[in-house]
Amino acid sequence: MLNKLKKLHWLDWLVLAVVLGFFAYIWWKIEGTLNYNWRWHLIPNYIFRYHTGREEWFANVLMQGLITTIRISIYASILAVILGTILGIARCAKNLTVRMLARTYLEFLRNIPPVVVIFIFFFFLSQQLITALNIESWAREIARSDNKAVWEFFFGDMRRFPSLISGVIVLALFESAFVGEIVRAGIQSVDKGQREGARSIGMNRYQEMRYIVLPQAMTKVLPPMANQFITLIKDSAIISLISVQELTFKTVELVASTRLIFEAWITTAAFYFVICFGLSMLFRRLENRNR
């Protein structure tokens, strides 16, 4: 660390000073002009709170939101990888119709703002799906039943299950396009000779894909896939717009009811940062080890 500091040029110090000065100015503006009343001491209570009646700690709004964000991110990633793999294979299909459909889907997602996409998916797809499958009443049934512990471990409050599921579906559909592009790139990076080798021992197109091309493609795309997972966690903030009770949504609620504008948003930003940066470091380490 000290060695690195010694390498800094005086210009570097100048840049650092300007950056610090900028933040100091913002700070001074908030302190002096806005006359903002910092109440940081309230924040821990909104993460974990002691329930005096039941005499136990419980996760309060921010932590609830964080847990929901994590759940949604995990389920949406799994779904997005499945859909994305299908999409990626479809993009390389021999059949023109299949290829065009996949391409159309991708181009729609690429050229429409995420927020708009999320609303469209929500109203046109996941809402219909939830109504059609009668998920609402099914979830309420479980919420009322006695052995709901397992369900709640995986999905949280079952009364919110429909909202959680639409969040997962919407997010997965949105991310699947990008996962699909990653998978396509992976498939195309597999040497042509591999396909010929597979064909020469009599494999059909399915076997060639399943046993020879996909395993190699998937190993190659693991690093970009991991990055996409981190992107998905960040993107999950958008689904607060369709009232999924994840971290961003909870923060909006908290700010509305307590006016802890800066404290709450800084805390939420820190949550996202710790998770995403932590994962990014973890993936980097795993990648280096595999090399």
Next chain:
Amino acid sequence: MSGDAAIITFDHVDKFYGDFHALKDISISVREGERMVVCGPSGSGKSTLIRCINGLEFHNSGVLTVDGVEVYEDSKEIYRLRQEVGMVFQQFNLFPHLTVLENLTIGPIKVRKVSPSEAEATARKYLERVRIPEQADKYPAALSGGQQQRVAIARSLCMESRIMLFDEPTSALDPEMINEVLDVMVELADTGMTMVVVTHEMGFARKVADTMVFMDGGEIVETAPPERFFTNPASARCRAFLDQILDH
């Protein structure tokens, strides 16, 4: 099928890549058990010829029959046919994510639906035959080029193919590894396997070939038994080619 029956027949076959006329009116046949060696300058169409036999490329006109089955694009028989026709590539094309043993067994298990234990026994038998039984559990990347090519030959043998195609099997190898691969191929020829070999290894050709074929510019210029082919070729083009590659 008797020993004299044709197992591969090209009947006025043409092949185009866009405007490029890669195979021009090819008519030739290979008998069962015959060893045919195809040579010619690069770009003469010899690889295309051999790749048409197992449908890695498809010809545009004429009729190509292999093992009683007509080869054409979208043929339902093509996958079954490829099981009967093994192929060894210049670049080996082993599956890098599988061990040597898995490379040899995946075809029999997934395609021929042979039981895993039986497939493994067969695989070990052929690894013995290509003289690398001790490499079974390694990954292809850990093997030398010569060893990889021998694994590739064993992979085709494991499918119990009746025809073997070799597309310049030694061209990507370091000189000191060429012979270990050729030795295996000579042994294979001695078993009576039908073989079509594209190669520049004229020593090998002289030793095993029943028929020599010289191609140039997408045409078959000369077809002759090796003794006549090497001593007294009919065409000037073939003579010039042989002079070039045999001279040093």
